[in-house]
Amino acid sequence: xxxxxxxxxxxxxxxxxxxxxxxxxxxxxxxxxxxxxxxxxxxxxxxxxxxxxxxxxxxxxxxxxxxxxxxxxxxxxxxxxxxxxxxxxxxxxxxxxxxxxxxxxxxxxxxxxxxxxxxxxxxxxxxxxxxxxxxxxxxxxxxxxxxxxxxxxxxxxxxxxxxxxxxxxxxxxxxxxxxxxxxxxxxxxxxxxxxxxxxxxxxxxxxxxxxxxxxxxxxxxxxxxxxxxxxxxxxxxxxxxxxxxxxxxxxxxxxxxxxxxxxxxxxxxxxxxxxxxxxxxxxxxxxxxxxxxxxxxxxxxxxxxxxxxxxxxxxxxxxxxxxxxxxxxxxxxxxxxxxxxxxxxxxxxxxxxxxxxxxxxxxxxxxxxxxxxx
Amino acid sequence: xxxxxxxxxxxxxxxxxxxxxxxxxxxxxxxxxxxxxxxxxxxxxxxxxxxxxxxxxxxxxxxxxxxxxxxxxxxxxxxxxxxxxxxxxxxxxxxxxxxxxxxxxxxxxxxxxxxxxxxxxxxxxxxxxxxxxxxxxxxxxxxxxxxxxxx
Numbered sequence: 001x002x003x004x005x006x007x008x009x010x011x012x013x014x015x016x017x018x019x020x021x022x023x024x025x026x027x028x029x030x031x032x033x034x035x036x037x038x039x040x041x042x043x044x045x046x047x048x049x050x051x052x053x054x055x056x057x058x059x060x061x062x063x064x065x066x067x068x069x070x071x072x073x074x075x076x077x078x079x080x081x082x083x084x085x086x087x088x089x090x091x092x093x094x095x096x097x098x099x100x101x102x103x104x105x106x107x108x109x110x111x112x113x114x115x116x117x118x119x120x121x122x123x124x125x126x127x128x129x130x131x132x133x134x135x136x137x138x139x140x141x142x143x144x145x146x147x148x149x150x151x152x153x154x155x156x157x158x159x160x161x162x163x164x165x166x167x168x169x170x171x172x173x174x175x176x177x178x179x180x181x182x183x184x185x186x187x188x189x190x191x192x193x194x195x196x197x198x199x200x201x202x203x204x205x206x207x208x209x210x211x212x213x214x215x216x217x218x219x220x221x222x223x224x225x226x227x228x229x230x231x232x233x234x235x236x237x238x239x240x241x242x243x244x245x246x247x248x249x250x251x252x253x254x255x256x257x258x259x260x261x262x263x264x265x266x267x268x269x270x271x272x273x274x275x276x277x278x279x280x281x282x283x284x285x286x287x288x289x290x291x292x293x294x295x296x297x298x299x300x301x302x303x304x305x306x307x308x309x310x311x312x313x314x315x316x317x318x319x320x321x322x323x324x325x326x327x328x329x330x331x332x333x334x335x336x337x338x339x340x341x342x343x344x345x346x347x348x349x350x351x352x353x354x355x356x357x358x359x360x361x362x363x364x365x366x367x368x369x370x371x372x373x374x
Numbered sequence: 375x376x377x378x379x380x381x382x383x384x385x386x387x388x389x390x391x392x393x394x395x396x397x398x399x400x401x402x403x404x405x406x407x408x409x410x411x412x413x414x415x416x417x418x419x420x421x422x423x424x425x426x427x428x429x430x431x432x433x434x435x436x437x438x439x440x441x442x443x444x445x446x447x448x449x450x451x452x453x454x455x456x457x458x459x460x461x462x463x464x465x466x467x468x469x470x471x472x473x474x475x476x477x478x479x480x481x482x483x484x485x486x487x488x489x490x491x492x493x494x495x496x497x498x499x500x501x502x503x504x505x506x507x508x509x510x511x512x513x514x515x516x517x518x519x520x521x522x523x524x525x
Contacts, residue, residue, distance in 0.1 A: 050503035057488075058512055093398070220425055220448065223477030234448075241451075306397050308444065310428070319429050319444075332513075334431040344480040373503060 029369025065300040073159035076371035084163035090309040091165040094302035103167030108246040118314035167293035208263040212361035223341035226316025231264035265364040410469040430481035467492040488513040
């Protein structure tokens, strides 16, 4: 038997090869999975990447230290604030620049708002992937309120480019505090609704429990980070272990689960949303007065050397590695993106399971493809 | 282990290694042939226990390529950067570490794709992002393409 691209679709062992994506709705972007099937059982998976590779690392080598940050909003487009923050922190590390306290607190609030809206979108999409349409509308109702805060703060909803070396680009809108507080009250009241419609749902539990198991050892070996790894009992929250911005000034719990299956990953994210609300509530009344940006030179030049910054995005550990030769643009930039390593563990999570469960596994890894391809 | 203790222990295993402490992490510079035995020791010996390879990449220094491995131990919470120098740019090759840390499999494919470093004993060494018939390795400094625009 021949497939459309001229390859045999039936192997000698009687396994059937099918292609999922790059235009499959549940891959959340242009991800292509080549799947070897025995009946309905997944024998092997080979992810094929690069459909949305934009060579951001190569491009950054000819951009200035102010401009390369803007490209990173297009990597993990659900966490642009966090990506920008990571780059700004790396440049500040190179310059040995102390950021004003006001900027630190605002950065932390915006990062947590980002985490909240990213998890909300994930929650809605997981419902959609598993066959429920309603959660999607519930999630977008509250997410819209956060997006409006972003829009009012920096004029953009997705590609914010608000964090710059030295602090934030301009001060927050006068409405910021009141609006964030209102939205937090609104969202806190909705968590129960989320649990009622999804968490306790029998269909959801049957689809997620015992599916896509990832052991702690495998998570560590495959470099899996973020909620995906914490659901396997691997403590990896950089906000706790390597605090940056204002995370050392707030009290919160690192959410861990030992289940290692899709349901554990689902529960970790649900609980993390509540922690994010708590962090924002601790900070929103305590934004210190003062400068929002430290003084930097017009043309930023980093001293010769190598600088590495790790931050916790909604999907896991983002690492920014800048190699400087003393010029006005970076000699080499490497982004260690969380989705890239998380995806590499997909083949072992899905192996031996049913093909229908693959959608549930992909949903609970929370893949964002531009973050993987860069 | 503190930086000083790490330095002493690594010097005991590999006397030829040189150190660079100017940055945030302790850097150990070795040659490409020395990589695999050292990495095996760093992973298996309980005093090191580097169980998390959190970044793997390559830098093109024009006259040579430099592989960079960022290692972290979850148990001891110490960090180490291993740099392996590949002197021969035209026939760049180094042993794979993906039998020690599985995450290296994808990262090494990325380096193979964009820098053209061949990883010996890698189970599935194919291009990761670019198409199989792509000519050249874009992240090398001498890469040119007629469609390239300077920004």
